[in-house]
Amino acid sequence: MTVLFGTHPEYLEHDTGLYHPESASRLEVITSVLDRFGDGIVRFQPTPASAAAVTGVHNGSHVAEIRQLCLMGGGPIDADTQVGYQSYDIALLAAGAGLDAIARLQRGEGDAAFVAVRPPGHHATADTSMGFCLFNNIAIAAKTLVDQGERVLIVDIDAHHGNGTQDIFYGEQSVLYVSIHQHPLYPGTGRVSDVGVSRGVGLTINIPLPPRTSGQTALAALESIASSSITSFEPTWMLISAGFDGHRADPLTDLGYSSDDFFNFTRWALQYVPKQRTVAFLEGGYDLAALAESTVAAIEALLGASRKPDQLVPAGSVDKDLIAALSRMRSAALRHHDIDPPSH
Template sequence: MQFGYSETCLAHDPGSRHPESPDRLRAIRERLKKKHGVEYVEAEPCDIDRMAAVHEREYIESVEAFCADGGGNWDPDTTAVEETWDAVCYSSGLACWAAEAALEGEAGRKTPFSIGRPPGHHAVYDDAMGFCFVNNAAVAAQYALDSEDYDVERVAIVDWDVHHGNGTQDIFYDRDDVFFVSIHEKGLYPGTGAIDETGEGDGSGTTMNIPMPAGTDDGEYLAAVEGPITTALTDYDPDLLLISAGFDAHRHDPISRIRLSTEAYALMTDRFRTLADETDAALAFILEGGYGLDVLADSVAIVHETFDGREPIEPDADCGENVESTLEDVLEAHGLDTDLDG
């Protein structure tokens, strides 16, 4: 894979006790040293105009000023230093690079994966929260839609971070040119992402939330991907598929109670690669969360290995009743008909 990366993203340092630390990127880079075919690309930073395509301009300018004044605690979870603004610009720029590279035809072993930070999926239209200042995936999606270089009419964003991507949902909730899917742990921060949150106005039906119960495992996540998600996105037929790739649903991540193994990320990667191929969509990955350094690095590495030719190991387990009921409710909320056992 090609990994979008900038040393500038290390300068955003929320403090030694904060889980969203620069060590996340260092751990990924160290793990990828052992892998064949890894390439790094440093993209241009985003400017305010591009960010303001999905965020309130006054809010973006206030983040820039906040950092210029030395930063501090924006809220109890979201902390900045002076260097954070540059990291924010590069993190969004790397996400745009990933979308652009995918649309330029980079695929297979050249599939782009942006590993910028801070993450973005909790940043709403006019506010920062949950470690996030600018919504990188949303900026990249809008960039693809606005660019005159590509014929992009529809973008799908699949967020497999364990937390609901409330910011991405907020930005695109009333639009039909972006289909947002979030599979996340039910009841976890920020408490949004119920099944009946399906969009409004022109965007009615283009938001899909799959809140999974604590303890959900590989086979159950795969059932969600192969069932409601694949069915909905095949019908939607996106030109670009962005994966908001958080890795905190791993069973050894300190933040969540979902029980995914590292192999689950290979399995989901394989399924979304197939979906992109079948819908003729460009495919790119954008880093979100993941706070257990070893399992974060292992999980990013296995995404890379999947594109480098490794075959994922299929799970044995079937869906439990709670998960099967959740998936049936999702299908009903979206008027979809599929065989979960098929």
């Protein structure tokens, strides 16, 4: 098994300002731990996404505004999100990583791919850059696959809800969006009752989790609430928003995951798609040691490595009441749309 690993030295040049948690150090710690995988990792340097691929998801005028802001030297977009002179070109390189990974997997160059990109993407909507994100890298890749006739499962394990990704595909019948995220937390979206609109009804699955939720409960919630819907969707590709800020050490969030949980989430998701059809995109993760460990865990799962039980955190208790309540709320929302909830 080999995992294609895409990253680019220019990602380090995206300047978010002093003391910003989304810093270049994040990629430096990730790349510093890759040697342990030996030949299991095949590195590649991404090329920029085309303007057509980006405007397949984002409004042309919005893309032009970001470019203009960068050309003028950069500046703040909102309280969390800023750009420097090079950020537009770097954002195109980040979006291109997913597209290159897909093309390489289609050519049979690896069994799965992980792209370690900056800036991240899942908060970016069609016309708004926000939450450290300029362009929605995973959405641009998903749209490209949909245009090729594929059915795309997006699994978003970042601690924050991927409001941009949900928004872009909310009425889309060829994309199933599944998110586990802390609630309440930025950006405040991702209610369990948000299930999609028109042809996309039922194809948004939000699993909001209270602070301190364990990885065991999150995994059980995924299995209980999303599993049958994913199976009946019959995805041909899977894209993972691999944010690691749900780690219990993360300074921005309050979830209770360990790095082993990211191994388990990734391994769980892999059962739904054929080999050579998975790309994981780096999103958040702001404690540098936890970020490195968690990335290693996710890549181990992509490699199909099995961990001995004693390497995993002992199974903790699962909050079954929480899962039952979320299931009931989702079923009620689906019935409101005259959709029979999938049987479990």
